[in-house]
Amino acid sequence: MVSWNNLDTLSSYKELADVKPACLTEVMSGDNGAERVKNYSVPMAAGLSYNYASKQVNENVLAALEKLADEAQLADKFKALYNGEVVNTGEKRLVLHHMTRGQLGDAVEADGVDKRTFYKTQQERIAEFANKVHNGEITNAAGEKFTTVVQIGIGGSDLGPRAMYIALENWAKKNNAFKMEAKFISNVDPDDAAAVLASTDVAHSIFVLVSKSGTTLETLTNESFVKDALKKAGLDPSKHMIAVTSETSPLAKSDDYLDAFFMDDYIGGRFSSTSSVGGAVLSLAFGPEVFAEFLDGAAEEDKLSANPDMRKNPEMLDALIGVYERNVLGYPCTAVLPYSQALSRFPAHLQQLDMESNGKSVNRFGEPVTYPTGPVIFGEPGTNGQHSFYQLLHQGTDIVPLQFIGFKNNQLETDVTIQDSTSQQKLCANVAAQIVAFACGKSDENLNKNFKGGRPSSIIIGDKLTPKTLGALLAHFENKIMFQGFVWNINSFDQEGVQLGKVLAKKVLAHDTDGALKVYSDLLNI
Structure with a gap:
């Protein structure tokens, strides 16, 4: 005890x-x-x-x-x-999050399922999807292969996966494991999405929308930015996007996505690089075998811990x-x-x-x-x-x-x-x-x-x-x-410290402000 x-x-x-x-x-x-x-x-x-x-x-x-x-x-x-x-x-x-890469102790059941089995199943589904993209079974509407993957997320849905991708990009190129270039859109600043899209062949790109709740303001805003770019290129967004989300989110069963892969409330964003959050983009970029090696290294270190x-x-x-x-x-x-x-x-x-x-x-x-x-x-x-x-x-x-x-x-x-x-x-x-x-x-x-x-x-x-x-x-x-x-x-x-700013930002956007908040809003021409 x-x-x-x-x-x-x-x-x-x-x-x-x-x-x-x-x-x-x-x-x-x-x-x-x-x-x-x-x-x-x-x-x-x-x-x-x-x-x-x-x-x-x-x-x-x-x-x-x-x-x-x-x-x-x-x-x-x-x-x-x-x-x-x-x-x-x-x-x-x-x-x-440790369970995404191995079973250190007892079986853990939550939400009526064995959680290790749940995480392995998602990894297997992602591996199957990535392999189909790489071998041309899943293509764009013209029957052409996807060559780029773009992750749309913020915080832990961006920082960890982006750092891991950059860390392995050159290794993968040297070891014939480089499958697709990966790019990342995170900041709600429109210059971020615009710059990424301007340098991306959207017709040959698959976009990974990462939002556990399906309601993250910055991520959904950037999703709209991407969908607009796809539509302007004469493309159907639903044929270019997948979701990484919870099974209960509005994204889980939506026809707006080629497929959806799941995470849950038991893995915080900053600990999610070894979950579907990192698994989808890294498996698409380097192949499922490379992602599996990454998980093996983490699992071995967990045992030492x-x-x-x-x-x-x-x-x-x-x-x-x-x-x-x-x-x-x-x-x-x-x-x-x-x-x-x-x-x-x-x-x-x-x-x-x-x-x-x-x-x-x-x-x-x-x-x-x-x-x-x-x-x-x-x-x-x-x-x-x-x-x-x-x-x-x-x-x-x-x-x-x-x-x-x-x-x-x-x-x-x-x-x-x-x-x-x-x-x-x-x-x-x-x-x-x-x-x-x-x-x-x-x-x-x-x-x-x-x-x-x-x-x-x-x-x-x-x-x-x-x-x-x-x-x-x-x-x-x-x-x-x-x-x-x-x-x-x-x-x-937990991370309650990030919540207050989000609440006040929503008040600003709803023009429900007074005092210093109203003056700052006016200074920024909101």
Whole structure:
């Protein structure tokens, strides 16, 4: 039986606050640093590893974090989640995104069906549909193959699938798995849809409308934009569109779509990349086999997350170190820094995943908490970031923990040697140098050139970014965020904070405004 308690009521948290952090300028220098880098590493799925040598932890801190993991019952809470307990207390719902990629525990029944069977059935239906599109069984009205897929969605229906598509696009082209180009329309700003459509051959495009309720204002507005473009081209929209929605939405049985694939209320948008939301566009773009590899990587990482031993559980360890940095060391932000251009939109996805999940100031029972919760997440691929905001990271007044991601090899396996090293070697040299520079710093009498060091980081290292490693990487962060929510005793699976703006926007559009809202509406000529 698990119990849900605020972080500041746990005796292990009080012990943790009294433990002295590691001094990075000492432990990461010379032979000490070399040994530490070798020892402070945990294997992940798909050949990845999580290295935390450059975090401000030592054996005393790690022992205190283990006590916190046990007292907060992190392993038991994850088990309760994947066995189908109502962990989303705000909306009184199960949390089942893990089940889209495997069965970690007991069978879970909801809505009168076995949920693992439900998710597998949707994946199989999507695979069958995608194969028919690829082999020309499903075509446009002229009998010609579709060459482009365009996803219409917002938030989790866009950020995750878009980031995953970009991450695998070049890999797929190199490995003869590229079936169709994918594009995305998300912003209600008409310039977004107009720009995508202007560069798209709509006659050979299939559009994926993603809306769980079938009533999402921005998505339905963009659907109308797309339908207008199809009609102006003399095309029947119903022959070019599919829906990803719930079985009870108005889209589910509509003749306006070639087919409909289903999701449910037990998977939040930001956790939906491994559901039909990501499955439809990624299966069409790369083929169902590639999407299946992506799911396999996530499933393998989920199994590691179920390990009760913190030191063998990379997600739990990463989460607890993050709690230590946020609540004991007082760092308000975390930067995600992938040294891979393919992961250029991955930080944007993690912004939503983390900040929409753990940006809460009340606990699971609706009571205010008196300690910090989720950090601000931001990031950009290296080495571009080095020439942008790294100045603040190295010499600014705030310490920002860093999460690097790096791969030994590039996806396209093409490179050039200049000054006795390849581009990939230069990329990897930069990330290695940054880790040590942040940790150890450099003394200089000229304070403008002085680097204090002591700036913590971790790195996830892999051989190459593939569908399987991408799935493992995604599951790592999903589960890390979940564990942190458990520690903070908050509900990571609702997002009430996005609702108020939607309500007020509807009032503006109905011209039901007064006060400042009316003045702003007038200024914007609404």
